[in-house]
Amino acid sequence: MKYLETTYDPKNPSIIYVDSVQYELGSFDGKSILYDFPKIVKYLDAKGKLMFGKNFKIYEDDHDLLLKLTSYFVQDHDYCKKLGIDTAKGILLSGPVGCGKTTLMRLLPHLVPHKKAYNFIPCRNIVFGFNGVGFKLIQDYEDTKDYCFDDLGVEHVGRYYGKDCNVMGEILISRYEVFRRKGTKTHITTNLNAEELQEKYGERVRSRMREMFNLVSFSNLAKDKRG
Template identity: 60%
Template sequence: MDNPSRIIEGGVEYSLGKFDGKCVHYNFPKILIYLNAKGKILFGNKFKIYEKDKKVLLKLCYYFIKDKENCKRYGIDPHKGILLSGPVGCGKTSLMKLIPCIVPSQPAYEMIPSRNVTFSFNHIGYKAIEDYGDSKSFCFDDLGVEPAGRFYGKDCNVLGEVLLSRYELYLKTKRKIKTHATTNLNAEELEERYGNRVRSRMRELFNLIAFEKNTKDKRK
C-alpha cells in the first residue's frame, strides 16, 4: 500500500508525518526539511527557506494539505484559490511551484506568467480569454504588472476579463476548479488596475496570503 506521508527525491526518502492507513498526520518541521531539499532540486543549491517566511509557508501548507482546523484558524477557505502577495523577489513564484509537491496526488495547476496571457490576446484576440478562462487550473504569475492588451486597435484589460471568466467557471463547477495568482500589488493597487467589479470577484476567488512588506529581495 502506498504511503502518502513519504516522498522519494533523488533516491532519498523524506517523511512528511505519519500515515494511519486513512489519513496523513503532517509534521511541519519534517515538511520544511523536504521543501528545502526539493527547492534545491528545482531552483539550485542557493535555495533556502528563511525563518521569516515560515508563517507564510505554514499557511500555504495548511491550505494544500487541506487541514480544515488550521485553515479555519487562519481564515483560509479551502474551496478558494490562493493570491500570494509580496514585494519583488520575495519568493512568491518559487513557493507556488514548490508547495504543491507535498501533495503529489492532487491535480496540478499550470503556472502562467500574466504577461503571456496578454501577449496571447494581442496575437489571437478574444480566444485567449476563452482559453485561460475555461476548464484548467492556473496560477497567474505577476498579476497586475502585465502590459496592456490591444487587438485590432481595441484596448482590453485582459487579465481582468480572464478573472471574471474564472469566477464564472468557479461558480459553474461548484468551486472545484480553482484559480491562483501571485502579485506585487496591494489591494488598492489591484482595484486601481482592474476596477471594483473585478476586485470584488477576486475576494470570492482568492484567499489572500501575504509576505511582510519589508521581506528582502532574495535574488540580490
Template identity: 60%
Template sequence: MANPSKITEGGVVYSLGHFDGKQVRYDFSKVLTYLDAKGKLLFGRKFQIHPEDREVLLKLCNYMVRDHASCRKQGIDPNKGILLSGPVGCGKTSLMKLIRFITPHYRPYEIIPARNVVFGYNHIGHRIIEDYGNGHFYCFDDIGVEPMGRHFGKDCNVMGEILLSRYELFLESGLRTHGTTNLNAQELEERYGKRVRSRMRELFNLIAFDQSARDKRGHPPKGEGPVKEKQRKR
C-alpha cells in the first residue's frame, strides 16, 4: 500500500493522519471521522460513534495501529489479543467488526460467533476444534454464552478446547486471538474452569465497557450525536 494513512470509501478519501514514508502518525479525531463513515456503510445510516465509547475506542485504535508507547501507558500488550467485554448490546461486536478497517495493510481477523463454532462441532465433531486451532486470525464473538457441544452423545466444552489450542499457537508462533464476551472474570471461570481462565489472562488484553453502558440497539437519547474530538497527533 502506497500510503496507509489514506483510505478510500465510496469515492471519498479519508486521511487517518500523516505518513512520512516509514510510519503513520495517526490523528484520533480523523480516525473517528473515518470510523463513523465506515460504520454507516457497514451497519446503516443510523450508526453513530457514541461519546461514552471514546475511551474504549482509543484503546482499540492504539492497539490496532501498534502504537506501543500509548499501549504501555494504557496497560495493553500489543503482542496479545483483545478480549472486549461489556453488557449486552453495548456495541462490542460492531466495534470489533469496524476497527479492523483502519489498518488494511495488516492481516485481518475473521469474526466467528462462538455459537456457530459449537454448531459445527455438533455436526462434524472434533475436527472443528482442529480447524479453529490453525494459523488463521479469529475473533470469537460472544464467548461464554454458547451452548455445550454434543456429538454422538459426547459432551464437549468446545470453546474451552479451542481457547487452549489457540493458547498453544500463541506460545509457539505469537498468533493472536481476539474475542468478545458479556461475562465477567468469575463467570468465565465458572464456564470454562480455572485452567482455561488462566490461559485467557495470558492470551488476551481485557478492554472493558463500563457495566452501566446502555444497550445501543434501541433509540439513542435525544440530541446525541457522533463524538467530536479535538485533533491530536499520535
C-alpha cells in the first residue's frame, strides 16, 4: 500500500508532518523532546491508517504495551529504566498470531523520522535467500546495520546443496557478536514463547538472545486484529 512520507521540522523534531498535516508529539526545549503519550497515540493511529488502511486502529487494550514500545523508540532512557527496558538492547516482541506485532514494528520507526530506520525482513524470505546463495547470506548479516527479523520461528530449515542449516539460529549468533562488539541492534517479532524458542534454536542461541533483547509481550489473550 502506498502511503505518504513522514517528515519533521529540523528546528522542532517534536512536530511531524504527513503531507500537509501536522502532528505535535510533545514539547521541544531546544535540546530534548518531552513526549506526550496521548499525542503519540493520536499520531500513530493516523499514520497507521495511511500505511495499513482505514480499518487500522490503536486498541486501548494495547496501551500499556504501546507505552513501553514508544518509550523505547523515542529512547526515553529514564522512563525505560523504570519499565525495566534496556535502551541499548533490541526488542523481541512476542504474542499470538494476528495481534499486531508486525504492524507495530513497521509503524513505530515513524515516531522518529530523524533517525535511520532498521531494515525489516521476514525470516522466511531470509531462508529462501539462503536456499539460493548459501552460507554467504549468513555472513551478509554480520554488518552493522540494524534489522528487524519478522515472524521468527515460522521459517523452514534452510538447505543448500543438500546440507541443512538452521539459518536464523546462525544469523542470531552472528548478530550477537556484532552486538557485543559494536552495539548494533537486532529486533524480532515472534509467535513463540521462550521455551519454544529454545526448542527450535537451542540453548546456545537462547542464552545470547537474553543478552540481546528486551522481551515485550502481548497478552496471550490478545485479540486477532486481522478479522
